[in-house]
Amino acid sequence: MSMTMTQKILAAHAGLDEVHAGQLIQAKLDLTLGNDITSPVAINEFEAAGFDKIFDKDKVVLVMDHFTPNKDIKSATQCKQCRTFAKRFNLTNFFDVGAMGIEHALLPEQGLVAPGEAIIGADSHTCTYGAVNAFSTGVGSTDLGAAMAVGYTWFKVPAAIKVNVTGKKKDFVSGKDVILYLIGKIGVDGALYKSLEFVGPGLKELSMADRLSIANMAIEAGGKNGIFPVDDITREYLKGRVNRPWTAYDPDEDAEYESVVELNLDEIDCTVSWPHLPENAKPATEGKDIKIDQIVIGSCTNGRIEDLKAAAEILKGKHLAEGVRGIIIPATQSVYREAIKLGYVEIFLDAGCIVSTPTCGPCLGGHMGVLAKGERCVSTTNRNFVGRMGHTESEVYLASPAVAAASGIAGHIAHPKEVL
Amino acid sequence: MKAHKYGDHVDTDVIIPARYLASQDAKELASHCMEDIDKNFHAKVKDGDIIVAGLNFGCGSSREHAPVAIKASGISCVIAKSFARIFYRNAINIGLAILECPEAAEDIADGDEVKINFDTGVITNETKNKTYKAEPFPEFIKNMINDGGLMASLRKKS
Numbered sequence: 001m002s003m004t005m006t007q008k009i010l011a012a013h014a015g016l017d018e019v020h021a022g023q024l025i026q027a028k029l030d031l032t033l034g035n036d037i038t039s040p041v042a043i044n045e046f047e048a049a050g051f052d053k054i055f056d057k058d059k060v061v062l063v064m065d066h067f068t069p070n071k072d073i074k075s076a077t078q079c080k081q082c083r084t085f086a087k088r089f090n091l092t093n094f095f096d097v098g099a100m101g102i103e104h105a106l107l108p109e110q111g112l113v114a115p116g117e118a119i120i121g122a123d124s125h126t127c128t129y130g131a132v133n134a135f136s137t138g139v140g141s142t143d144l145g146a147a148m149a150v151g152y153t154w155f156k157v158p159a160a161i162k163v164n165v166t167g168k169k170k171d172f173v174s175g176k177d178v179i180l181y182l183i184g185k186i187g188v189d190g191a192l193y194k195s196l197e198f199v200g201p202g203l204k205e206l207s208m209a210d211r212l213s214i215a216n217m218a219i220e221a222g223g224k225n226g227i228f229p230v231d232d233i234t235r236e237y238l239k240g241r242v243n244r245p246w247t248a249y250d251p252d253e254d255a256e257y258e259s260v261v262e263l264n265l266d267e268i269d270c271t272v273s274w275p276h277l278p279e280n281a282k283p284a285t286e287g288k289d290i291k292i293d294q295i296v297i298g299s300c301t302n303g304r305i306e307d308l309k310a311a312a313e314i315l316k317g318k319h320l321a322e323g324v325r326g327i328i329i330p331a332t333q334s335v336y337r338e339a340i341k342l343g344y345v346e347i348f349l350d351a352g353c354i355v356s357t358p359t360c361g362p363c364l365g366g367h368m369g370v371l372a373k374g375e376r377c378v379s380t381t382n383r384n385f386v387g388r389m390g391h392t393e394s395e396v397y398l399a400s401p402a403v404a405a406a407s408g409i410a411g412h413i414a415h416p417k418e419v420l
Numbered sequence: 421m422k423a424h425k426y427g428d429h430v431d432t433d434v435i436i437p438a439r440y441l442a443s444q445d446a447k448e449l450a451s452h453c454m455e456d457i458d459k460n461f462h463a464k465v466k467d468g469d470i471i472v473a474g475l476n477f478g479c480g481s482s483r484e485h486a487p488v489a490i491k492a493s494g495i496s497c498v499i500a501k502s503f504a505r506i507f508y509r510n511a512i513n514i515g516l517a518i519l520e521c522p523e524a525a526e527d528i529a530d531g532d533e534v535k536i537n538f539d540t541g542v543i544t545n546e547t548k549n550k551t552y553k554a555e556p557f558p559e560f561i562k563n564m565i566n567d568g569g570l571m572a573s574l575r576k577k578s
Contacts, residue, residue, distance in 0.1 A: 037441050041484055044444065049571045067442060074442030124482040124506055140484035140510035142570050188429055189476040193505045222476060224505055277429060364438035364481070383480060385433040387456040 006195040009135040021159035033121030045145035055151030061093040063103040071367040101332025104128040104300035111241030130227035131211035160195040162257040165202030167265035175210025176400035184281025192222035209306035273398040287413020294377040295408040302380035303331025312344040314405035315351040321411030326353030425530035428474035432486040450492035467494040478507025515569035524552035
């Protein structure tokens with residue numbers, strides 16, 4: 001056999017000994033996910049098709065995270081529809097305000113995703129769970145509606161790109177810099193329809209938070225999924241979170257990869273993606289002339305406690321530059337609590353930032369930090385498309401929490417070493 | 421059918437900006453379709469017109485509202501050099517015809533009159549008097565699009 005990690009997981013879920021790139025398969029799902037934007041459409045489809053059962057009340061997850069706490073009557077109505085559905089089917093994993101977090105930070109944290117599992121979510125960043133060696137990918141609402149009912153879906157088995165990670169991380173460099181650098185190298189359609197499989201001796205340099213940020217943005221290179229093998233770092237993360245048995249999948253020695261990308265961490269410094277595509281990656285040091293109005297630190301890409309720690313270490317005892325607004329969004333309730341306990345929230349408040357309840361809010365220009373015409377934001381989110389965070393003539397620069405924090409202090413795009 | 425032409429990497433945030441996603445109403449979504457890159461889109465599109473675009477059409481968010489907004493605008497088909505995979509799947513599921521044809525996507529200009537034969541995959545540019553060949557959909561996908569999407573097709577079968 002010669003299969004990639006992704007192909008092995010898909011084969012196992014399709015009940016097949018072997019699958020190959022391009023093959024159409026039907027695969028069982030371990031979990032389905034929807035949020036407050038995509039689930040209402042899925043629920044409508046589910047009901048219109050006449051379904052009256054879900055496949056497993058423990059495995060249909062709904063997270064109210066995008067326009068919550070609700071920003072207007074329409075978004076409140078959408079959450080209400082999800083709440084009614086969750087009650088009707090007695091869902092174990094319905095996460096409402098007070099328990100919710102940003103879905104892709106929440107599910108790994110709660111141990112709802114494990115190595116070797118197959119997961120779909122009606123949200124493009126569902127690919128995040130590859131960090132723990134799961135196959136997970138984003139789909140639309142209709143696919144979700146059908147999958148909630150039957151517990152399986154069809155896939156075209158993807159070909160794969162091997163990313164061979166070597167070298168050592170420099171100071172201030174995080175998983176976010178690594179993935180922005182990689183997207184800069186291969187382009188926003190560099191992995192179109194494919195798996196990005198991360199292997200190599202450099203993986204020991206990447207914490208679970210780094211890996212979650214990297215897998216999260218596989219979609220920004222067009223990828224179907226991004227995935228890491230299981231090692232001691234993974235096992236340590238899963239301890240106490242995942243108590244059910246799981247199976248780890250390594251690629252076969254002779255697994256077929258369409259291409260190999262060499263990623264030497266020695267060569268990567270703090271990286272920023274200029275508007276309006278994630279592939280416009282440049283060293284943060286080239287941003288001295290880019291004056292900014294706002295920083296956002298949070299999102300499914302960078303709202304974990306390690307991210308807030310990186311920002312707090314830079315912001316400690318300092319203040320945002322005049323005219324810069326700082327918006328910090330812990331991704332889950334437990335990250336929020338931890339940030340209070342560790343004193344980060346106080347550091348942020350002292351620095352002139354606000355600290356919000358978990359929400360996707362500003363990342364997609366929903367609420368909690370929408371930009372006006374001509375404004376610029378350094379953001380730890382994942383997309384910098386035209387109009388993504390507000391006005392079509394506003395600009396989003398994608399960066400790590402450390403770079404966003406440093407930029408907030410400097411008033412322009414800055415490498416952390418510039419402000420320390 | 422008139423072609424409306426766009427470039428590479430048209431993302432779902434410009435197809436339908438997130439600020440309108442609190443609505444599920446197809447007509448309302450259509451009224452804002454593409455407005456961030458083409459303010460006149462809604463006014464100028466006539467029923468049956470097509471979109472022609474470059475690489476990676478529909479990249480970004482998984483929002484199904486994007487193909488829904490395009491379809492409800494009256495667009496009968498999107499021809500692109502390539503599609504982002506979630507958009508591709510969503511378009512088929514909701515019954516919006518899409519064709520991958522780099523040659524047609526390159527050659528067709530904004531405003532050209534175009535005819536498409538979905539059975540053969542032949543795209544005819546009546547303005548330039550040229551034809552291009554796309555891979556036609558297999559029968560089951562064609563039926564799904566004709567039925568109005570995945571769920572409609574499942575309903576018909578049951």
